[in-house]
Structures are given as C-alpha cells and as structure tokens.
Amino acid sequence: xxxxxxxxxxRFLNHLAEKLGRGRKTAVxxxxxxxxxxxEIFKRWSKEELLxxxxxxxxxxxxxxYETTAEELPGQLVKTFENFGGVPIVASKDARFAEFGLExxxxxxxxxxxxxxxxxxxxxxxxxxxxxLSFSDLTLAESGTAVFFNDKHKARSINLLPVSxxxxxxxxxxxxxxTQACDFxxxxxxxxxxxxxxxxxxxxxxxxxDIEMNLVVGVHGPIKVCFIVxxxx
Amino acid sequence: MSxxxxxxxxxxxxxxxLKDPYMRQAMASVQDRLRGRKLSATVNDESLVDWExxxxxxxxxxxxxxxxxxxxxxxxxxxFAARGGHVFFAETAEEARLYIQELVKKKKAKNVVKAKxxxxxxxxxxxxxxxxxxxxxxxxxxxxxxxxxxxxxxxxIVVPAxxxxxxxxxDIFHEKMGYTKTEKPEExxxxxxxxxxxxxxxxxxxxxxxxxxVAESGSIVLVTNEGNANMVTTIPDxxxxxxxxxxxxPSWEELDILVTLLxxxxxxxxxxxxxxxxxxxxxxxxxxxxxxxxxxxxDNGRSNALGTEFQPxxxxxxxxxxxxxxxxxRHIGGHSYGSIYQGPIGAVLSPIxxxxxxxxxxxxxxxxxxxxTETCPVKIPLHELLIRHRERxxxxxxxxxxxxxxxxGLFGIGASTPTLFQMATKMAPWMLGPFAEDGRVxxxxxxxxxxxxxxxxxxxxxxxxxxxxxxxxxxxSEGGADS
Numbered sequence: 001x002x003x004x005x006x007x008x009x010x011r012f013l014n015h016l017a018e019k020l021g022r023g024r025k026t027a028v029x030x031x032x033x034x035x036x037x038x039x040e041i042f043k044r045w046s047k048e049e050l051l052x053x054x055x056x057x058x059x060x061x062x063x064x065x066y067e068t069t070a071e072e073l074p075g076q077l078v079k080t081f082e083n084f085g086g087v088p089i090v091a092s093k094d095a096r097f098a099e100f101g102l103e104x105x106x107x108x109x110x111x112x113x114x115x116x117x118x119x120x121x122x123x124x125x126x127x128x129x130x131x132x133l134s135f136s137d138l139t140l141a142e143s144g145t146a147v148f149f150n151d152k153h154k155a156r157s158i159n160l161l162p163v164s165x166x167x168x169x170x171x172x173x174x175x176x177x178x179t180q181a182c183d184f185x186x187x188x189x190x191x192x193x194x195x196x197x198x199x200x201x202x203x204x205x206x207x208x209x210d211i212e213m214n215l216v217v218g219v220h221g222p223i224k225v226c227f228i229v230x231x232x233x
Numbered sequence: 234m235s236x237x238x239x240x241x242x243x244x245x246x247x248x249x250x251l252k253d254p255y256m257r258q259a260m261a262s263v264q265d266r267l268r269g270r271k272l273s274a275t276v277n278d279e280s281l282v283d284w285e286x287x288x289x290x291x292x293x294x295x296x297x298x299x300x301x302x303x304x305x306x307x308x309x310x311x312x313f314a315a316r317g318g319h320v321f322f323a324e325t326a327e328e329a330r331l332y333i334q335e336l337v338k339k340k341k342a343k344n345v346v347k348a349k350x351x352x353x354x355x356x357x358x359x360x361x362x363x364x365x366x367x368x369x370x371x372x373x374x375x376x377x378x379x380x381x382x383x384x385x386x387x388x389x390i391v392v393p394a395x396x397x398x399x400x401x402x403x404d405i406f407h408e409k410m411g412y413t414k415t416e417k418p419e420e421x422x423x424x425x426x427x428x429x430x431x432x433x434x435x436x437x438x439x440x441x442x443x444x445x446x447v448a449e450s451g452s453i454v455l456v457t458n459e460g461n462a463n464m465v466t467t468i469p470d471x472x473x474x475x476x477x478x479x480x481x482x483p484s485w486e487e488l489d490i491l492v493t494l495l496x497x498x499x500x501x502x503x504x505x506x507x508x509x510x511x512x513x514x515x516x517x518x519x520x521x522x523x524x525x526x527x528x529x530x531x532d533n534g535r536s537n538a539l540g541t542e543f544q545p546x547x548x549x550x551x552x553x554x555x556x557x558x559x560x561x562x563r564h565i566g567g568h569s570y571g572s573i574y575q576g577p578i579g580a581v582l583s584p585i586x587x588x589x590x591x592x593x594x595x596x597x598x599x600x601x602x603x604x605x606t607e608t609c610p611v612k613i614p615l616h617e618l619l620i621r622h623r624e625r626x627x628x629x630x631x632x633x634x635x636x637x638x639x640x641x642g643l644f645g646i647g648a649s650t651p652t653l654f655q656m657a658t659k660m661a662p663w664m665l666g667p668f669a670e671d672g673r674v675x676x677x678x679x680x681x682x683x684x685x686x687x688x689x690x691x692x693x694x695x696x697x698x699x700x701x702x703x704x705x706x707x708x709x710s711e712g713g714a715d716s
Contacts, residue, residue: 004314004513007332012322012532013303016478019539020300028301030483035290038489040282057503116518123468123520127434142280143503152519160463178504182489185510189450189485194316194515197522198466199452201508206460209500210375210392211418212259212399213266219374219426220433221460221507 042142042176050141050174051229058144061204062217064226073168073230074105080226081109081131084164090114090126091133093153096170100230106133114155123157132162132222136169138184142177143203146227150198159202165222167202170232235326235357236587238386238571243594250566256388256396260566263395267557270501271608278497291494292612294487295548302539305448305481306530312451318513318526326356326533333358333440333473334365336527340471342367342437346429348455348462349373350442351390351551352477352531354573355586358440359384370432372461374425378402381409388567389575390553391499396566429461439465439523443476444550445491446528449484452510453528456495459506466511472523474511478530479547485510491550494610498552534586542621546581548611553578555605555615561598570595577605577615581622589626596622 017024042050051067058065068076081089089111097103097113111133115122126132134154136146146167150156159165175181181201188195206221217223239246250256275284298305310320323329337345345367347353359369371380375394379385382405387393394402399416406412406424414420444456453474455462466472482488496502514522538544556562556576567575572583572592580599583592596619599605605615 002317004317004319006310006314006320006322008322008324008328009307009310009320012324012530013307015324015532016303016306016536016539019536020303021540025301025304026307028304031297033290033293035286035293037282037286037290038493041280061506116520119520126521140504145504145508152516155519155521156463156467157521160460160467178492178508179489182485185450186485195450195452195510195512197316197512197514197516197519199510200463201504203502203504203506206458206506208374208422208459210373210378210394211402211421213263213392213395214399214418216418216422219422219459219461220372220429220464 038177038179041179045141045176047171047174050176051171054139054141054144054169054174054227055229056144057142058204058227061144062207062225063144063204064224065229066226067229067231069231070100073100073228074102076228077102077133077166077168078105078109080166080228084166084224084226085130087131088112088125088129089131089133090129090158090162092135092155092158094135096135096168100168100232114153114158116152126155126157126161129162131164131166132158132160133166134158134168136167136173136227138175138181139169139173140177140181140201140203141174144227145178145201145203147181148198148200148202149196150200151196156198156200159200160221162222164224164226165202165205166226166228169227169229171229172232236355236573236583237591238568238573241571243569243571243598246571247565247569247598250569251564253566255398256566256568257564259395259398260388260563263389263392264557264559264563267391267500267553271498271554271557272501274497274501274503275610287490287494288610288612290490291550291610292548294482294490295550295611296545298481298483298487299479299539299544299547302479302481305483306478308448308483309446309451309481310528310530312449313513313526313528314451316451316513316515318451318528320528320530322530322532324532326531329356329475329529329531329533330358330361332529333475334361336471336473337362337367337438338365340437340525342471344432344436345369345438345440346372346433346436346465346469347376347439348441348457348465349376349393350440350475351573352442352533353440353475354387355477356475356531356533358475367438370429370436372429372433372459372465373457374422374459374461377425377429378405381405386568387573390551390556390578396568433464433468436465436469437471439469439472441465441472441474443474443480444495445488446476446481447483447485447488447510448481450510450512452485452512454488454492454508454510456492456505457507457509458500458502463507463509466509466523467521470523471525471527472511473527473529475529475531478532478535479549495550495552498550498554498608498610538585543581543585543618545613546578546585546615546618548613549578549582550611551578552610554608554610555613558604558608560600560602560604565598570598577619578613581613581615581618584622584626589630593622593626596620596626 087110138147206219208219378394388396403416445454513526562576580595
C-alpha cells in the first residue's frame with residue numbers, strides 16, 4: 001500500500017504544544033472516563049425488546065418495516081419489490097444471499113449483483129436502478145439504524161444511488177445502540193485490523209427540513225427505505 | 234467571501250434586521266421548534282437516564298482531547314497517511330486555499346461538488362476555486378439555495394437558509410434556474426435533487442467538512458440527513474476533507490458520546506439519517522470510492538484560544554443549541570452578527586478567529602442570561618467567555634482606543650434609532666448585570682468607566698422608564714399613588 005504524504009506537520013504541532021505551555025508530546029494514555037452514561041442504556045434488554053424498539057424507531061424515521069421468517073423471506077422480498085416498482089434492482093455481493101437461500105428467487109426476478117468487473121457500467125446501472133438491496137451488518141435498536149461495513153463488493157453506492165433501498169435485517173444483528181457499533185469498530189482498530197474505508201449508519205430515507213423547517217423525505221439518497229427483519233436465530 | 238458577512242457596521246446590520254418581520258418571525262419559529270425537539274431528545278428522554286451525565290462525559294472528553302491536541306492530530310495524520318491518504322496542516326486560511334487550488338489544478342478538475350462545511354466558508358474556499366476557473370456547486374439543499382441566490386450567506390449554523398421563505402425560494406429558482414412549479418417544499422426539493430444529481434455524476438473533485446475525525450483509525454465522520462456528503466465522497470475520484478483542527482476525538486468510543494450529543498442537541502434526532510466514517514480506500518479495485526483522498530487540517534486562528542481562558546470554546550461541536558436559546562439572536566437574526574458563526578458561540582468564537590477589530594462588538598450581542606451555557610452539550614461556559622471578551626475589549630487588549638470608541642458609538646446609536654433604543658432599554662439590565670453589585674455599577678465598561686471610578690452608577694432597573702411611566706400614569710388616573 002502506498003504511504004500518503006504529510007506536509008507542514010512539525011511546525012504546526014510544535015506551535016500547538018507551545019500554546020499549550022509545554023513541550024511537544026507524542027503519546028498520551030487515554031484516561032478511564034469518569035462518565036460513561038452510554039454503558040447503561042438498554043443494558044439488559046432482550047432481543048425481543050430490542051426488536052420492538054427498532055421497529056418503533058425505524059417507523060418514526062419514515063422507514064417501512066416488515067417482520068418475516070427465513071422461510072417466508074423470498075416471498076416477502078418479491079412482495080416488497082412489487083410495492084416499490086420492481087426492476088432494475090442492484091444488490092450487494094454478499095454471501096448472506098446464499099446463506100438465506102435467496103439466490104434463485106433474486107435471479108428469477110432479475111436482480112443483478114454488484115460486479116467490479118463491469119467497471120463504470122456498474123456505476124451507471126446503480127445510478128439508474130430503482131431499488132438497492134443489501135443486508136444490514138449491525139442494527140441499532142435505539143435509532144432504527146442499519147450499519148454497513150462497505151467494501152468493494154458490498155458497495156457504498158447500493159444504499160445511496162437507487163430510488164429506494166431495501167435492507168434485510170437478520171434479527172441476530174440487533175444491538176441496543178450506536179455504542180455497540182462503535183465498540184465493535186474500536187476493538188478491530190485496537191487489534192490492528194484495518195477497518196473498511198466507508199462505515200455507513202443509515203436511519204431511513206434521506207431528508208431535509210431546510211425549507212421553512214418542513215420535513216421533505218427524499219433529497220439526494222433514497223426516497224424510500226424498507227427494513228425486512230428476518231428471525232434468524 | 235470568508236467568515237465575514239457584509240461590510241455594514243454591526244449596529245446598522247442589527248437595525249436593518251430588526252425591521253425585517255419575516256426574518257424575526259422565522260428566527261423565533263425555528264428557535265422554538267429546535268429547542269422543543271432538543272428538550273424531547275435530551276432532558277426529557279428518560280431512556281438516557283440523566284442528560285447531565287452525557288454533558289459531563291462530553292466535557293471530559295473534549296477537555297482531555299484539547300489538552301493533548303498535538304498528540305491526537307499526529308496520530309490522526311499518521312493513520313490517515315498509512316492508508317494512503319495525504320495530509321496538509323494549514324496554519325492560515327491562505328495556506329489551506331493555496332494547497333487546495335494547487336491540488337485541483339494538478340487534477341485539471343473543473344467540476345467541484347461540496348457538502349455543507351462551515352470551515353470552507355470560513356476560509357473562502359469557493360471563491361478561491363472559482364478564481365482558478367472551477368465550477369463549485371454546494372449540494373446541501375440550504376447551501377444550494379443560498380448559492381443560487383447570488384451567494385447569499387448563512388443565517389444559522391444548522392439551518393443556513395432559514396431567513397428565506399418558500400415563496401422566495403420558488404422565485405429564486407424560477408429566476409435563476411427556470412423553475413416552473415409551485416412553492417411546495419416537496420417540489421422545490423425534487424427540483425434541486427434533479428439538478429444536482431447530474432452534477433454529482435460529472436464531478437471530478439468532492440469537498441467535505443468534518444464533524445469529527447477519529448485519531449486512532451484515521452477516519453473522518455460526517456453527520457447528515459440529506460445524503461449529499463455521501464454522494465460527494467462516493468462519485469468523484471478525488472476527495473478533499475477540510476477540518477478545523479479541534480474537531481477530533483481519540484477513538485470510536487468517544488465518537489459515540491459526541492455523535493449522540495450532536496444529533497440530539499442540534500435537531501433532536503437520536504441519530505441523523507447518515508452517520509458515515511470515511512477513510513482512504515485500501516482496495517484499489519473498488520468502483521465507488523475516491524482514488525485520492527486529502528485531509529486539510531486548519532488552524533486559522535483557533536490556536537489563539539489554546540492554553541488561554543478561551544480554550545473551552547474549542548470544545549464546540551457546532552450543534553447550535555446555544556443559538557436556539559439565545560434571546561438576542563431571536564431578535565436580531567443570524568445576519569446581524571456579520572460572521573458565518575452566529576449566536577452565542579459566534580460571539581465568542583468570531584473575535585478569536587477574526588480579531589476584535591472586526592468582531593469586537595459581538596460579545597455585546599448577548600443578554601448574559603446564561604441560557605447558552607446551560608444548554609451547551611459540552612458545557613462551554615459561553616456567557617462567562619462573553620464577559621471575558623468584553624473585559625478584554627474595553628481594557629483595550631490589542632485595540633487600545635477602539636473599545637472605548639465602540640462603547641461611545643453604542644450609546645449614540647442606541648439613542649438615535651427607536652428600534653435599537655427599545656431593545657437597548659430591555660437589554661441594559663442584563664448587559665450591565667455582571668458589572669453591578671448590590672444594585673450599583675461600581676466598575677463600568679467603556680464610557681461608564683471614568684464615571685464609576687469616582688462614584689457608583691445605579692444599575693439599570695429591570696423596569697424600563699417607558700414601562701414605569703405607563704404604570705405610573707395608570708395608577709395616577711386610577712387616583713392611586715403619589716405624584
């Protein structure tokens with residue numbers, strides 16, 4: 001991997017150290033924080049309670065939410081595709097589509113999977129897609145949020161460029177809040193594992209209240225977002 | 234353009250804005266709504282258990298981070314560069330502009346898309362890029378509206394175009410862009426979406442600000458609702474993030490607290506629609522990530538506060554909660570401040586970044602009621618810092634005569650225009666409150682100073698003369714009190 005260039009750093013940081021009234025430091029031990037209110041939130045909640053909270057929060061964010069079982073997931077997906085206007089649909093290249101036995105139904109429906117070999121044509125087809133289909137990697141109950149660890153196969157464009165976004169949420173991915181997502185990322189960073197270049201937490205359709213504080217849903221990202229929760233474990 | 238808005242003197246701006254009924258109604262309405270939403274998502278949200286603990290956590294994290302800013306910036310830049318990103322430390326706005334201009338020239342780029350960023354406004358980046366022949370497009374809806382309207386300036390940190398109503402926006406779009414539909418926000422927004430979508434797809438360079446940088450992972454975190462920042466960092470081949478040097482957290486653990494404080498305090502959301510952590514791409518064959526990522530870390534006067542009594546102002550996470558509770562902002566509106574940073578935080582920060590010569594009057598745009606301090610999610614003692622500014626200003630720090638001149642001017646202007654006079658009489662008890670003891674002003678500021686060196690001045694009554702006179706007249710006509 002190519003190392004990036006850093007310019008003007010020494011002069012800049014020496015100046016800051018001088019302003020702080022001390023010599024330059026290059027390391028500091030992070031204290032154990034006195035206040036950690038985030039640790040207590042929804043601490044002993046069951047998955048069932050978290051699911052109910054997630055549904056409530058997601059609906060409050062103008063997302064649609066459906067619950068289904070692994071067996072009924074193909075049927076629920078097709079129904080949702082129809083409601084959202086059908087193809088063209090682009091899906092992330094994610095092993096979980098096979099794990100949930102969805103490959104044949106998706107291929108019959110005409111869903112295309114992200115393919116880096118297609119190059120710029122893949123980007124064009126994502127921009128022209130009606131629906132982007134993906135799996136949530138972690139799901140935050142408090143805020144009705146799907147967290148995506150996007151990479152070259154689970155591309156960032158899928159949840160951004162198409163008109164609508166359908167996100168499959170395995171119930172096992174539910175955690176109380178952003179705290180657990182940050183802890184998970186933190187542990188990976190501390191163990192020296194490189195994190196994805198794009199970690200995206202999505203809580204519903206894009207929106208704006210910039211005109212007289214009136215909420216308008218659908219600005220640059222998807223106009224509709226639907227979560228399909230699958231009872232998997 | 235830069236941090237400064239307009240060339241009119243402060244009191245002329247105030248006078249002008251006080252006479253704008255739509256602006257005043259809009260400011261009041263936005264304040265009420267945002268304040269209500271914040272309360273529901275903070276002190277009144279029982280699931281958080283105790284909002285004060287969150288504020289304490291925020292203050293603790295920010296204090297530690299700022300005290301070790303050199304350490305964390307070094308860590309951030311090392312980790313960003315280790316992933317192949319490039320980092321430029323800019324002590325001044327000019328250094329930042331020049332670096333970005335050179336970079337964009339080297340890329341032979343003509344189309345630049347931008348996500349909302351106060352620091353790029355502060356350093357006047359758009360004009361710098363236009364000067365080298367680029368078309369720079371703001372993609373946040375409010376910033377886009379302002380840009381289309383001949384580069385109007387923001388009036389609120391979070392809701393920059395709140396001073397425009399839907400009819401005005403319809404007319405601006407019609408006149409400048411050939412828009413033919415109605416003033417419905419849905420139709421106006423759909424029009425902007427359509428216009429901007431093609432520009433995203435054609436852009437060679439994307440520019441963002443930075444809500445928080447995470448030192449330990451070399452990540453830049455953006456907090457948005459529209460998704461435009463995600464577009465800006467997904468499609469162009471080159472991305473440049475410009476960050477104020479203080480907008481940094483040690484790790485994702487602290488990010489959790491600060492993002493929670495920001496989303497809930499700014500707009501009463503548990504999380505905004507998009508919270509995205511970007512860092513330079515490690516996979517060379519990814520189709521939808523920038524090939525070249527640059528981080529520009531800007532001082533531009535921030536270090537003036539470091540190691541001084543003003544250091545806590547660098548804790549600010551730009552939520553504008555203080556703006557939304559400020560009684561003075563409510564009356565005079567965002568443009569009166571003459572700075573892209575308005576309200577109490579603007580009145581504290583602007584003189585630090587831009588000097589007392591330009592922004593010395595701003596600390597007087599406060600009733601010192603303390604509501605800003607009380608609401609700040611990271612516990613910046615805003616009203617105390619305003620008093621410190623006033624003390625420095627009238628004591629002539631750096632500007633020996635200007636302070637006195639300004640105070641004399643303030644008396645003159647206050648007395649010469651009826652609207653300001655009315656406001657001044659309402660504000661006087663609060664403005665002089667910090668100088669008063671037992672109902673007497675013993676050490677007055679500005680023109681009061683020579684007087685109070687010899688004798689005390691009675692502190693202004695909370696009942697002004699007009700009010701007293703009206704009551705007095707009424708009680709006389711009812712045959713009551715003495716004459």
